[in-house]
Amino acid sequence: MTLIPGPCRYSSPLGPFDSEDQARTHLAVRAVYEAMRDGPRGVMQASGEAMMLDACDRTGVTPGKYDARIIRWLAGFEPQTCAVIAGLIARGHAAGAAGQPDEGQHARCVQCGGPIVPTIDPYNGAPRWRHVPRADPVAEFLDADHGAEPRQDGAS
Numbered sequence: 001m002t003l004i005p006g007p008c009r010y011s012s013p014l015g016p017f018d019s020e021d022q023a024r025t026h027l028a029v030r031a032v033y034e035a036m037r038d039g040p041r042g043v044m045q046a047s048g049e050a051m052m053l054d055a056c057d058r059t060g061v062t063p064g065k066y067d068a069r070i071i072r073w074l075a076g077f078e079p080q081t082c083a084v085i086a087g088l089i090a091r092g093h094a095a096g097a098a099g100q101p102d103e104g105q106h107a108r109c110v111q112c113g114g115p116i117v118p119t120i121d122p123y124n125g126a127p128r129w130r131h132v133p134r135a136d137p138v139a140e141f142l143d144a145d146h147g148a149e150p151r152q153d154g155a156s
Contacts, residue, residue, distance in 0.1 A: 013091070020080055028079075051079070052089070056089060061089065110149045
């Protein structure tokens, strides 16, 4: 069975997409649809799986057995869905590789002066602040001793 090359092999990046139509017109997605017209049964799922696994491989992500099972399940969706997932993997990796902004660009904690960023509490959806992870384990430990709270004077 011929598989369609993954998204990282194309010159245009996968996403961000603002609509399904935009994702459907991407070169990698169109190639899957063309292969579906001309190829054997099952080429859509195999190509979608290859697209997502290629994104994982190129970003250094090694899927576990359950991860691979979920990728196979997702590959049963339309090629544009697989392109979105592959694009999220690739763009997430690129964002992480770019690193975090300089500490000077963060708000500061009122208690310790450490850098903090806004986030959403995963349990109740309420907005909150969290400390930016630090390389110094002692500072990291001390940050955990109190909640992050921004300075009110606007100082950063």
